[in-house]
Amino acid sequence: MNRIFPILSLLLIISFYSRAQDIIYRVTADRLNVRETIDPTSKKIGFLPQNENVAVIDSTDSKYFKVKMTNGEGWVSKEYLVRISPVPAKPSALPIQKAEQKSAIDYSNIIFIGLVLSVMIVLVIVIVKFVPQNAFKIFSIAVILAVAYFFYLGFIVKKTVSGKYITDTDVQYQSFDFKSKDSVIIHDVYFDTLTTSAYTVDGDVIKFKQQENTFILLIRDDSTLVGEGFTKGIFKRN
DSSP states (O other): OTTHHHHHHHHHHHHHHHHHHOEEEEEOSSEEEEESSSSTTSOEEEEEETTOEEEEEEOOSSSEEEEEETTEEEEEEGGGEEEOSOOOOOOOOOOOOOOOOOOOOOOHHHHHHHHHHHHHHHHHHHHHHHOOOHHHHHHHHHHHHHHHHHHIIIIISOOOOOEEEEOOSOOSEEEEEEETTTEEEEEETTTTEEEEEEEEEETTEEEEEETTEEEEEEEEETTEEEEOGGGOEEEEEO
16 A cells, blocks of 8 residues: 555656646637548547647657647647747847838829729710710710719729639638638638638738648629639639
């Protein structure tokens, strides 16, 4: 009986020591799937929600980390983990002072729209004053108003996008789900993750970022988006 207590004490100390050595990471993806093995096609044994803290017990692989969960151990993509355990301190270097650069406001679109509207107003005034025939006068003004309407739709009205767009091709980013408040959920099939990012619409171009990657999608119509670069493909509204 006296031998059991030292053994139990030793095991308890080892357990506390091993927990202290765990490196803690935080999950950045909305839902990070946990696989049984390092193979990304292996069986799913669970998932980690966003902002969950998890202990990494094997970080030797360049793409996947082995993590410890309450119900066991599994493998996840390292791309969506951020280390929160303190890193050993390095000798401090003198801070480099950088001059702040103020971004200039782009007035080119405002100037262009104002110029086009001025030309159309001048044309209407000229037609009203100098065109004698009423039929031709009405036809000319109607043409100018039609051009002004399409100009308004193309350059002034801000385009919007909503809903889930998917592709049937074998690409890394399988779908983009555009939500309210200018946010989009990105489905990455290679890393088996869902992430949320803010997006902007500039004319027919949708732009958003995921870590260091910049996504560019072109709006072809209300139900079709065209991917460029590493998102190249046709995405149809589901």
